[in-house]
Amino acid sequence: MAPRVGLSTVSVYPESSAHAFSYAASLGYDAIEVMVGIDSLSQQTSAIKQLSDHHAMPVCAVHAPCLLFTQRVWGTEPWGKLERSAEMAQAVGAEVVVVHPPFRWQKAYARDFVDGIAALEASTGLAFAVENMYPWRASSRGMEMYLPGWDPSSEDYANTTIDLSHAAIAQSDVILMAKRLGDRLRHIHLTDGTGSAKDEHLVPGRGAMGAAAFLRHLTKVGFDGEIVLEINTRKCKDAAEREADLRESLEFARQHLSVGTP
Numbered sequence: 001m002a003p004r005v006g007l008s009t010v011s012v013y014p015e016s017s018a019h020a021f022s023y024a025a026s027l028g029y030d031a032i033e034v035m036v037g038i039d040s041l042s043q044q045t046s047a048i049k050q051l052s053d054h055h056a057m058p059v060c061a062v063h064a065p066c067l068l069f070t071q072r073v074w075g076t077e078p079w080g081k082l083e084r085s086a087e088m089a090q091a092v093g094a095e096v097v098v099v100h101p102p103f104r105w106q107k108a109y110a111r112d113f114v115d116g117i118a119a120l121e122a123s124t125g126l127a128f129a130v131e132n133m134y135p136w137r138a139s140s141r142g143m144e145m146y147l148p149g150w151d152p153s154s155e156d157y158a159n160t161t162i163d164l165s166h167a168a169i170a171q172s173d174v175i176l177m178a179k180r181l182g183d184r185l186r187h188i189h190l191t192d193g194t195g196s197a198k199d200e201h202l203v204p205g206r207g208a209m210g211a212a213a214f215l216r217h218l219t220k221v222g223f224d225g226e227i228v229l230e231i232n233t234r235k236c237k238d239a240a241e242r243e244a245d246l247r248e249s250l251e252f253a254r255q256h257l258s259v260g261t262p
Helices: 017-027 045-055 078-092 107-111 113-124 164-170 174-184 211-221 239-257
Strands: 005-008 031-035 059-063 096-099 127-131 136-138 141-143 160-163 185-190 226-229
Touching: 005 017, 005 059, 005 239, 017 031, 017 045, 017 239, 031 226, 045 078, 059 078, 059 226, 078 096, 078 113, 096 185, 107 113, 113 127, 127 185, 160 164, 160 174, 164 174, 164 185, 174 185, 174 211, 185 211, 211 239, 226 239
Parallel strands: 005 031, 005 226, 031 059, 059 096, 096 127, 127 160, 160 185, 185 226
Antiparallel strands: 136 141
């Protein structure tokens, strides 16, 4: 069977998490990933559970609030954020918590991160899927802003996430990264990028990352994790244009997951 194709709530921003559930249900997505962020609904476990029940839409993952603009969501203590993310995931029936590696200035958090993630997985029974990030680039120069590093295949994580937009900035080959990760690859943020220094999160197929070939590779190797569309629709002029982008993304995923690699 093909993997489930989910929708990240951040894909409908600036609309709310409630709208994300509605779009996902009406368009035929299989699941939702909740990005815990500045949308107050995304921070409320009871609200997420009600939305999931109302739309008969399972939550496949919770994305911990570890972005720059969510540094104060659920407090400022990073391990506390991961613990609360785990509590939400358990309450709504998700098996995956997506987490970014620490920023360089979070030295104590970074020092214990690899072992701490393993300990959280052991204590909660959840997969903490560490996401690939990228060097921060100014023209052709890159600055390492993540510790222990931006590439999860370089560390001993049991579960990882590949994000195609982040890989575009890092100029990483996602198929080679997936091969390095092997069965440690648990989660996909399906999107696209052109290789610029911006985190573009384009509709898959509109960038240069070979998203179609990547999906066919996942089919070939029997990937059985979650595939979640995480795209940027902030520039859409209205809800109809946003819905069209979400529909195109879902159709792209289903089309190429159903085609084996020659």
